[in-house]
Amino acid sequence: MPIRRLPLLALALLVVPVAAIAQEVPQRFRGTYAADDAPEACTVQESDGRIAVEADSIQFFASACALRRPRIDRDGRLTAQTACVEEGQDGSDEPRGRIVMTLRGERLGVTLDRDPVRFYRRCERALPVR
DSSP, X not given: OOGGGHHHHHHHHHHSOSEEEOXXXXXXXXXXXXXXXXXXXXXXXXXXXXXXXOSSEEEOSSEEEEEEEEEEEXXXXXXXXXXXXXXXXXXXXXXXXXXXXXXXXXXXXXXXXXXXXXXXXXXXXXXXXX
């Protein structure tokens, strides 16, 4: 490669980032979702199969995770650091982890730490998670 092309290549690498760091979870991910194995969660208030994705957190039935340094990769996946608190904990000793979210239409895939991916469907209306 001729030397005069190297600056153009370097500029192209700077302009096309591998991952974009967001200040918060993008709007398209936010909402209330029902677990695939609990479709009634969108309509039955008492169901524990619901999650809520917010600008800076994700809430499950018995835990909540703050989402820090969310990034969107080339494939549209959101990856963030987590600080989760289980129900009944005071939050003073927050374990650190990682979450990956993939959105395909109205279906959200969530992988928390090394757990297997769980799938959720977006609810038409928001219901409290807890």
